[in-house]
Amino acid sequence: MQQILRTPDPGVRAALVTDHLQRLEDALDRTRAAVVSLRRLLQPDPAPIDVELRAEPARTVAAVEAVVGHDDIATWYAGAMAELEAAVGDAVTGPPGGSYDNALFEQERGHAVVYLPTAAPPRTGRVHPLTLPPAELAVTTHIGEHDGIEVTYGELGTWVVENAMSVAGPVREVYVVGPRDTSDPAAWRTEIGWPVFRVT
Structure with missing residues (x-):
């Protein structure tokens, strides 16, 4: 965040913000996937698996x-x-x-x-x-x-x-x-x- 604030060039600033946003979105996707897995462990799908x-x-x-x-x-x-x-x-x-x-x-x-x-x-x-x-x-x-x-x-x-x-x-x-x-x-x-x- 400090690097974004210290950068005078608006184009570079926009690129830094975009990169930071992508990292946050990737972390959010991983967190969502983990939440889905944990919910399935607590409340498994009642449908039987094919074995x-x-x-x-x-x-x-x-x-x-x-x-x-x-x-x-x-x-x-x-x-x-x-x-x-x-x-x-x-x-x-x-x-x-x-x-x-x-x-x-x-x-x-x-x-x-x-x-x-x-x-x-x-x-x-x-x-x-x-x-x-x-x-x-x-x-x-x-x-x-x-x-x-x-x-x-x-x-x-x-x-x-x-x-x-x-x-x-x-x-x-x-x-x-x-x-x-x-x-x-x-x-x-x-x-x-x-x-x-x-x-x-």
């Missing part, structure tokens, strides 16, 4: 893995995915995905994997072949930005408790449509797979 029980076979992918802190996951993911895309190139055979240990959510630090499916996973830098074990999963789709994904996790966790037997194991995500596919967050689709034990 599909899936048996995922074992498969080998190109992966980057590390033990990371919860606060560092977004930065780590961006770097790991860029490295994967550079290593795999056009040989990708499906959407990217991730696997995240429960400790990452419960203790704020845990093992994380991001991967790209490819017929011949390379070994270069941090990228290496990794075999994802077979898994029985309860799968739902989170629609839109990732800021509110914890609400979808909560809804899926409730469904698992009420309808299936949860087992220890990492949660899996598949980024069916994401920021690399479209800049429109409303079009993003993230599948969340919760490990379960099925008898039927």
